Amino acid sequence: MEFLFADWLGTPAWFWLAFIALVIALTAFDLGVLNKENKEMGIGESLKLSALYIGIATAFGAWVWAAKGGEAGLQYYTGFFIEKALSIDNIFVISLIFTTFAIPPRYQYRALLWGIVAVIVLRGIMIAGGAALVTEYGWLLYVFAAFLVFTGIKMLFSSEKPMDVAGNPVVKWLSRRMPITNELHGEKFFVRVPDTKTGKIVLAATPLFLALVVINLADLVFAVDSVPAIFAITTDTFIVYTSNIMAILGLRALYFALSAMVHRFHYLKYALALVLVFIGSKIFVADFVLDGAKFPPLVSLGVTVALIAGGVIWSLIKTREEETALPK
Numbered sequence: 001m002e003f004l005f006a007d008w009l010g011t012p013a014w015f016w017l018a019f020i021a022l023v024i025a026l027t028a029f030d031l032g033v034l035n036k037e038n039k040e041m042g043i044g045e046s047l048k049l050s051a052l053y054i055g056i057a058t059a060f061g062a063w064v065w066a067a068k069g070g071e072a073g074l075q076y077y078t079g080f081f082i083e084k085a086l087s088i089d090n091i092f093v094i095s096l097i098f099t100t101f102a103i104p105p106r107y108q109y110r111a112l113l114w115g116i117v118a119v120i121v122l123r124g125i126m127i128a129g130g131a132a133l134v135t136e137y138g139w140l141l142y143v144f145a146a147f148l149v150f151t152g153i154k155m156l157f158s159s160e161k162p163m164d165v166a167g168n169p170v171v172k173w174l175s176r177r178m179p180i181t182n183e184l185h186g187e188k189f190f191v192r193v194p195d196t197k198t199g200k201i202v203l204a205a206t207p208l209f210l211a212l213v214v215i216n217l218a219d220l221v222f223a224v225d226s227v228p229a230i231f232a233i234t235t236d237t238f239i240v241y242t243s244n245i246m247a248i249l250g251l252r253a254l255y256f257a258l259s260a261m262v263h264r265f266h267y268l269k270y271a272l273a274l275v276l277v278f279i280g281s282k283i284f285v286a287d288f289v290l291d292g293a294k295f296p297p298l299v300s301l302g303v304t305v306a307l308i309a310g311g312v313i314w315s316l317i318k319t320r321e322e323e324t325a326l327p328k
Contacts, residue, residue, distance in 0.1 A: 009131060011238040015067070019242055022060070023120065026053075026249055030113055046256035053250030054084075060246055064239070074297035075234040078304050079243030082233075082279070085272055085308045086226050087251050088265055091258050093218045101207040101214075103184070105256070110187045111208055112252035115215045122220065123244050126227055131237040141235070141283055144228035148280030151225055155273035168214055179204035225276065232279045233300060264319045271311020275304055 004014040057080055065073025098108050134140050174180070181204050185191045189209040195202045230240045258265075279300070286295040 009237040043257050049253035057246040071297050074301050076239050076243045078233050078301045079230040080247050083226050083244050083247035091255050097211050097214050101211040103211050107187050111212045118216050119219050127241050134235050145280040145283040148276045152273040152276030181206050229279050265315045267315040268311040271307045275307050
């Protein structure tokens with residue numbers, strides 16, 4: 001039993017095993033109970049399920065606080081709130097992807113679920129690689145910090161451009177190299193159909209599979225922002241990974257509630273931009289202004305929550321005013 005207490009990436013192995021068991025249990029719950037039948041999830045059900053996931057993530061954070069200390073707990077909650085807020089942008093892109101591939105709501109949940117499973121693996125690889133690089137080359141934290149500040153400033157002043165899903169190079173590459181059906185075949189990602197040229201039965205991908213591929217590509221793009229952001233908060237690999245995954249696990253539940261009203265969060269991107277600038281700047285402040293002293297975790301959490309909450313509230317107020325001003 002010694003291996004349970006062996007150090008793995010700075011945290012005892014049993015911590016990791018407990019978290020993996022929780023993720024497996026939640027995924028099995030989704031597959032075996034929630035996704036047993038293909039059906040469209042209503043907004044009410046979506047909000048209740050999302051609240052359940054947020055409750056589980058909050059309770060997990062309390063466990064981290066108790067087991068690893070208050071500083072680690074605050075870092076976990078900060079990372080969780082940042083990732084949760086960034087996921088709203090993901091929801092807009094995912095909604096666009098499903099619309100492009102004409103995926104009806106009753107099949108979207110399945111694609112989202114398997115997309116999340118892939119994300120758990122991909123984020124793990126990215127975070128493990130980032131942790132190894134930061135451990136070996138400490139100066140990379142300054143690169144991450146500068147990147148976050150640059151990205152945040154760019155978000156503040158850049159105009160929004162819709163994602164060209166149909167013109168995605170990967171979609172074009174797949175279309176040239178494997179058979180793809182023109183229509184959906186229920187919840188299936190692959191089906192056997194006659195080849196249009198030879199008449200032979202071949203294995204072909206469906207539009208649902210293409211949507212799944214593009215969703216995971218979009219997450220990789222978003223991870224370029226979110227992973228450096230959490231590393232700027234802490235280099236504890238356990239905190240980085242668990243805060244990311246706990247926020248992502250509830251994304252599929254939150255999607256059905258927010259996809260219909262994502263336009264109401266138009267101004268949230270400015271709050272997220274300020275969060276990225278703040279998180280990146282505090283590394284330079286801690287090292288060059290505070291003489292290497294740690295930036296107070298409670299301040300980081302407070303500023304992050306205040307900016308995100310302010311962005312949500314301002315978005316809801318402004319979009320309601322804009323809708324009221326429209327002619328009847």
